[in-house]
Amino acid sequence: MRYVEEFRDPKAAKVLLAEIEKVTNEIGATKEKPVHIMEICGGHTHAIFRYGLDRLTPEGIEFIHGPGCPVCVLPMSRVDECVEIAELENVIFTTFGDAMRVPGTRKSLLQAKADGADIRMVYSPLDALELARRNPDREVVFFGLGFETTTPSTALSIQQAAREGLNNFSIFCNHITVPEPIKALLDDPHMVLDGFVGPGHVSMVIGVHPYDFIAEDYGKPLVVAGFEPLDLLQSVLMVLRQIRDGRAEIENQYARIVPEHGNPVSIAAMADVYQRRPSFEWRGLGEIDASGLRIRDQYKAFDAEEKFGIGYAAGPRNVQEPEGCECGAVMTGRIKPTACPQFGKGCTPEMPLGALMVSSEGACAAYWQYGGRRAVEAAE
Amino acid sequence: MCLGIPGQIVAITDEARMMAMADVSGVKREVSYAPVLTGDPADLVGQYALIHVGFAMALIDEDEAAKTLEALRDLGEAQEELEAMARTEEALQ
Numbered sequence: 001m002r003y004v005e006e007f008r009d010p011k012a013a014k015v016l017l018a019e020i021e022k023v024t025n026e027i028g029a030t031k032e033k034p035v036h037i038m039e040i041c042g043g044h045t046h047a048i049f050r051y052g053l054d055r056l057t058p059e060g061i062e063f064i065h066g067p068g069c070p071v072c073v074l075p076m077s078r079v080d081e082c083v084e085i086a087e088l089e090n091v092i093f094t095t096f097g098d099a100m101r102v103p104g105t106r107k108s109l110l111q112a113k114a115d116g117a118d119i120r121m122v123y124s125p126l127d128a129l130e131l132a133r134r135n136p137d138r139e140v141v142f143f144g145l146g147f148e149t150t151t152p153s154t155a156l157s158i159q160q161a162a163r164e165g166l167n168n169f170s171i172f173c174n175h176i177t178v179p180e181p182i183k184a185l186l187d188d189p190h191m192v193l194d195g196f197v198g199p200g201h202v203s204m205v206i207g208v209h210p211y212d213f214i215a216e217d218y219g220k221p222l223v224v225a226g227f228e229p230l231d232l233l234q235s236v237l238m239v240l241r242q243i244r245d246g247r248a249e250i251e252n253q254y255a256r257i258v259p260e261h262g263n264p265v266s267i268a269a270m271a272d273v274y275q276r277r278p279s280f281e282w283r284g285l286g287e288i289d290a291s292g293l294r295i296r297d298q299y300k301a302f303d304a305e306e307k308f309g310i311g312y313a314a315g316p317r318n319v320q321e322p323e324g325c326e327c328g329a330v331m332t333g334r335i336k337p338t339a340c341p342q343f344g345k346g347c348t349p350e351m352p353l354g355a356l357m358v359s360s361e362g363a364c365a366a367y368w369q370y371g372g373r374r375a376v377e378a379a380e
Numbered sequence: 381m382c383l384g385i386p387g388q389i390v391a392i393t394d395e396a397r398m399m400a401m402a403d404v405s406g407v408k409r410e411v412s413y414a415p416v417l418t419g420d421p422a423d424l425v426g427q428y429a430l431i432h433v434g435f436a437m438a439l440i441d442e443d444e445a446a447k448t449l450e451a452l453r454d455l456g457e458a459q460e461e462l463e464a465m466a467r468t469e470e471a472l473q
Contacts, residue, residue: 008450043383050455070382094471096433097464120471123464124434126412130472149382153433156414160397201382204430204438227383228451257430257438265415266437360456 004056007229013056016233021058023240029060036062036192037239038185038333040178041199042069042361043227049370051229057236064333065363067181068199070146071098072331072355072362073282076321078174079104081311082143085172085304086117092135094128095143097121101358103322125157125171132161132169141304144171149201151175151293152266155273158295158302172304172311173295176280178202179210180291186218191333195239196222197232200254207262208250215248226254273299277312283321283355284328327354330363337364344368384432385452385461386445389413389424400424402431405449405458409465411436 007013029035039045045065048054054063067073079102086093086109093109100110100121113119122128128142144154154171161169178199185191198211203224214222221242225235235253242249252258273296280292294312295303305311321327325347326340337343337356347353349365356362360369387404389411398414400421412435413424428445429436440448452458 041382047455097467121464121467122471123409123468124411126410126434127468127471134472147382149384149437150433152415152437153412153435156412156435199382201384201430201432201437227455228447256444257440263415263437265417269414 007051009230012230013233016230016237017056020061020233020237020240023237023244024058024060027060027240027244029058031059034060034062035194035240035243036064036333037195037197037236038064038066038193039197039225039232040066040068040182041197041202042072042359043201044197044199044225044232045069045363045366046361047227047229047232049366051232052370053229053232053236057233061236061240064193065330065366066196067185067282067285067331068147068178068202069356069359069361070150070176071102071359072327073176073181073284074099074102074145074174074355075281075283076103076105077281079108080106082109082172083107083112083117084310085141085308086112086119088139088308090137090139091118092131092138092140093117093119093143094122094125094131094140095119096123096145098359099143099145101352102355103352125154129157129161129166129169132166133164136168138168139307140169142169142171144173144175147176147178147199147202148205148270149199151274152205152263152269155266155269158273158299159269161302162299167301170302170304170307171295173274173293175274175293176282177291177293179213181282181285181288182211182214184285184288184291185332186214186220188332193220194243195220197235197239198222198224198250200224200226200231200258203252203254203258203262205263205266207260208252208258209261211250215250219248221248221251223251223253224258226257272296280312284331322353325354327356327364330356337367340364382432383452383455383457383461384430384437385458386428386440386448387411387431387436388428388445389426389436391425392421395421400436402429402436404431404465405462407462407465409434409468
């Protein structure tokens with residue numbers, strides 16, 4: 001799908017693309033001197049490649065693929081801890097399917113399952129709750145990973161477990177937040193970022209104001225965007241117009257889904273159950289202050305880290321990423337996926353070496369699947 | 381992973397646990413309506429919601445639900461989501 005004619009509304013897409021081209025020219029951006037727009041969310045990365053938006057838009061726009069794919073930013077040490085918990089006697093380990101193939105130091109969860117650990121892919125933490133009800137003499141652990149979109153689901157599940165006194169249910173909490181890594185990237189002198197396309201479903205939960213600092217303290221525009229191609233084109237145009245006009249504001253292109261102040265029930269549940277960790281490790285980005293969540297002491301009974309003494313609280317682990325894997329450099333936008341020596345050789349979606357190849361939302365998997373404009377250029 | 385999928389709330393199944401039956405592209409699945417509850421749960425029946433990992437995260441209108449579903453099909457995400465829902469029964473055994 002790289003032809004505007006294939007869009008559901010080709011006429012609207014053409015109008016937006018023409019306007020994007022006009023504003024890009026007014027900014028004076030060229031292939032040699034592009035504007036750098038980061039789409040934070042992995043879902044947006046996937047959509048940009050799927051619809052060929054990177055090729056339909058002018059060469060003066062450079063998309064930088066952000067860290068908003070929970071599976072891609074999972075460090076190997078976290079996977080190792082999941083395997084360690086899953087291999088304990090009497091544990092049923094439950095997880096979203098996305099995490100199954102991420103390589104750990106020894107093995108992935110998929111390999112651990114093949115080796116006999118009781119690991120089950122579930123659609124929802126509610127399924128893990130149900131398993132705990134049905135198996136009162138087993139310990140059911142759910143691997144809580146994901147950003148603010150997903151965090152309320154585990155918070156509400158813990159509240160429900162507390163109400164029922166389901167003491168054989170616990171969450172291995174590895175939830176992370178979006179604003180903090182963006183701050184870390186903005187503080188990185190090597191990053192060149194002119195504006196952001198913000199994740200729509202994160203803002204559906206947290207609203208738009210957690211991003212105010214990006215405009216106020218860093219002078220960069222951010223537009224919260226939906227996931228359809230026209231949403232993305234519209235949002236890119238809104239970012240470009242702000243750059244052209246010298247404005248830096250947080251705008252909401254996705255207002256039909258995203259309320260300004262988010263979802264009060266979800267926000268309250270997260271605040272009740274979770275507190276910020278001093279810092280948390282991200283694959284490729286290292287430790288980022290206040291970017292991860294842990295379960296509050298009042299819900300300690302449902303915290304797998306406390307229950308099994310495994311995890312972040314057990315002390316730092318120095319785990320080397322696999323030989324020749326450049327996930328970190330790709331994640332920070334320093335290199336394109338095709339510049340990684342392992343890309344398409346030692347690392348493919350079938351046999352991933354690094355996490356960016358595991359999920360369809362990872363930049364490497366998207367490049368591999370759809371071949372970006374720059375991937376083609378690199379081959380020439 | 382964070383896209384979710386639109387579904388229609390067709391019945392309240394357990395008020396104490398805030399659970400409802402949703403119809404997601406013909407697949408029936410119990411979901412939590414906790415995030416979208418503002419008044420009487422019965423008012424939710426017939427409404428469309430964006431469902432993410434088993435929770436109705438936001439109410440949407442029917443037109444938006446149809447458009448979102450089409451976009452998800454384009455992205456190949458709808459199938460993934462429905463397969464994940466279908467796998468659940470196996471996981472619970």
